[in-house]
Amino acid sequence: MSIEEQLRDASEAIRELWANPAGTRERLASLRQRINQADHAQAARDGATGPEPPAPPLCPNCGLAGERRRTYTGHHVLLDPRLKVPAHLVPVGHRWYIDANGLAWNGGPDEPSPGAFCRIPHRLTCPGASVDGLEVGTWLATARKYNAALAQRETDGYPHSLSETR
Ligand SMILES: [Zn+2]
Incomplete structure (x- = not known):
């Protein structure tokens, strides 16, 4: 059904x-x-299939931390914590917005309003997940490369930044 x-x-x-x-x-x-x-x-x-609390907001595929947001259905989505992307560049069904209460909602198939920015699910930038069947623009390919490097550093045990060494 x-x-x-x-x-x-x-x-x-x-x-x-x-x-x-x-x-x-x-x-x-x-x-x-x-x-x-x-x-x-x-x-x-x-795609609101992020790890549910109390599990940490870590991607099960690559281990990177995402920004976990509750959705209207009470499930959680793991968003890429860094990217805000012009919504028209994001493949249909992957445009996420945050409302005034901090809840995430998926824009669905609706055409984004002109100039709108949206968030994207970590799944799109996850180096451990495939994006087969999606048109991957340059920005997304770059974001995926960045996360692949980040996940590699994590695996190698390097600190994220100098502040974490203090
Ligand atoms: Zn991942």
């Missing part, structure tokens, strides 16, 4: 509850489960 179908299914179930409240508790539990499944599917589709 697609995410849209699951959501339609859930709203249909809510309408039925209002129409006939018998056995509401059980029906609500089943509905909650279905909504959770839809949330999980949406989170996976958006």
Whole structure:
């Protein structure tokens, strides 16, 4: 079942509850489960598959730290902590924005507004993950090279910066 179908299914179930409240508790539990499944599917589709707290916000593929943000579905996405990119350069479905409450949301297939900047998931710049099927622009190739070097330094045990040697 697609995410849209699951959501339609859930709203249909809510309408039925209002129409006939018998056995509401059980029906609500089943509905909650279905909504959770839809949330999980949406989170996976958006790439909001970062490590959940209390696990540290480290990428399981390369070990680099990302910026972990909660999403509207209650899942977490690991964003690249450094990059803010003109949104029109970012492949559709990978444009993330942070709202006033610090929650991350995926711009989905919508055309970004002119001049908008967005964040990108660490997955795109992860040296341990492939970006097969994505058009990788020069900026993304550079960011991936940078992170590959960073991950290598981490593996070699070098400090990130001088301040960490104090
Ligand atoms: Zn990674």
